Amino acid sequence: MTWTSDANRAAATRLSGAARAVQRAWQGPGRERDLAAQALKAALAAWLSWAVVGWWLQAPMAYMAPWVAILLVESTVYQSVAHALQQLAAIAAGTIMATGLILLMHNRIGAMGLVLPLVVLLSSWSRLGRQGIYTATGALFVLTDTQVSLTASGFRIAEAAFGAVVGIGVNALIRPPVYLRNARNSLSEAAQEMAGILEAPARSLVDGQWGEDEANGWHQRALHLKHLVEECRSAVGWSRESLWGNVRGRTLAQSLPGKDDGEVMVVLEYAAVHTTELTRTLLEAATEDRQERWSGLPLIRAYADFLTRAAELMRLYADSGFGAEDQDALNQAAEKLRATVDGLHEQMPATVRAEPQDASAYGALLLQAQRLAGHLESSARQGPAHGARDTAGVDS
Structure with missing residues (x-):
């Protein structure tokens, strides 16, 4: 009576899931x-x-x-x-x-x-x-x-x-539906995932513990960012539509971030594109002879620092988009990011002379760093959401 046992287990699983949903x-x-x-x-x-x-x-x-x-x-x-x-x-x-x-x-x-x-x-x-x-x-x-x-x-x-x-x-x-919380969560999750993808190679590039498998893992995660950004766009659309004709609209509109949702989406879209290109460059550069050799280069160490700074700025920017009014922290993070990019430019000529065979790889990495830093830095310097308020208590 195997089928009976399976049916009982399936029924128990469904009942357990329903009970958890009610809870x-x-x-x-x-x-x-x-x-x-x-x-x-x-x-x-x-x-x-x-x-x-x-x-x-x-x-x-x-x-x-x-x-x-x-x-x-x-x-x-x-x-x-x-x-x-x-x-x-x-x-x-x-x-x-x-x-x-x-x-x-x-x-x-x-x-x-x-x-x-x-x-x-x-x-x-x-x-x-x-x-x-x-x-x-x-x-x-x-x-x-x-x-x-x-x-x-x-x-x-x-x-x-x-x-x-x-x-x-x-x-x-009667309790008109509002989806502010869903949009906020989607944007935050996408930003946190993007920051995590940037931090992962930063640690590995310095210690030399990376190869094709690791680089492919970073790139696959980066490719998934496109779907996360699409989900964010959908969630933001639902949050806007849920305020149209809503009797709570005036109050809840004040709870929305002052920074336009479109600005946040533009930053996420650009960051996702450049992060994907960056991880693709690392995947193409992932060969056995580069792992140990690159880990000792000042340029690569500076690049790892850039990735860490970019991840930090991404997290701060996501927080500012939802009401964390700390412009000083954003400015400081943007300045540190710009300093790391300037340092990469300064170290590039000496590194290319010493390692001419990898000049194209260094150039591609620097190009993606410059593009990503440009979008993050300009967005951060526009300031956090003006007049944004906490929406933690808003039911959807």
């Missing part, structure tokens, strides 16, 4: 609590819609209101509004087309054969987005109804509109 939702802000809050809000929106339209008003098509309401408790208030407009347009189009053809043809089967191809085609219209499918849904509600009339179709559209209003209202007024 995390109970303990503090996080993804689990966000999901639980959205689920409860969607249920509340459906209940309110049915209580008004179905129980109080006894509307003939009352199911339309809770159905639309529960669908429109979206991830952001902006999405609730945008999707509501698209969904109502889709439902109205399908409902009107189906009603008109049935009343004209007096033949339900014939009307269905004509309407369905049209509404399915209309559902792919880009203006309706993902809500286009409700064009066909609205038409099917009419085509499968035993009583078709202009009045009934009007009620159907009106009840859908009421459900949309309730869904938007609940999403906007």
Whole structure:
């Protein structure tokens, strides 16, 4: 009965995971609590819609209101509004087309054969987005109804509109979702990973303990930075969108970093590109005869110092982007980084004369150092986020 044991273990694992998710939702802000809050809000929106339209008003098509309401408790208030407009347009189009053809043809089967191809085609219209499918849904509600009339179709559209209003209202007024914390965490994680990638070769270049395997590991980590930066861009977009139409928007906008998110993203993108190129140069230079020989060169020791300084500045810059108002520390780190780059320039001629066979490798390393330092230094000297405030207590 091996399959029974496996099934029991799988079930126990799933239950354990669910229990941990509930515990995390109970303990503090996080993804689990966000999901639980959205689920409860969607249920509340459906209940309110049915209580008004179905129980109080006894509307003939009352199911339309809770159905639309529960669908429109979206991830952001902006999405609730945008999707509501698209969904109502889709439902109205399908409902009107189906009603008109049935009343004209007096033949339900014939009307269905004509309407369905049209509404399915209309559902792919880009203006309706993902809500286009409700064009066909609205038409099917009419085509499968035993009583078709202009009045009934009007009620159907009106009840859908009421459900949309309730869904938007609940999403906007009750704990509207905000994603500031997600963006902050994503940016910080990307900056910390970038700093870690810069520090790794700094230690190995000095002691000579590096080769193709180590260099390839650094380069693979650097290649992954592209995905981290893309995740950051997505998180920043969500954080901005979550403030649109949000009743907490004025207060939370003051909690956003004063430095524009776009500036932080530009720094991360440039740093990721130059870090990747730097590790590629080290990978191409990784041969057995260079390991021990390079570890004793003043240029390589200075380059290791540059990598350490760049990692330090990257971490300080990430902190400043989230409210650490220490401009002096940023300026000092930028000055140290510039000094190391100037030292590399000074040592380059003597090193090339002594090691002409590696001149191209030294030149490539120096070029990447100069580019990376230029972007980090100019960004750091612009200063930290002006007026930034702590967002640690902001729920998403």
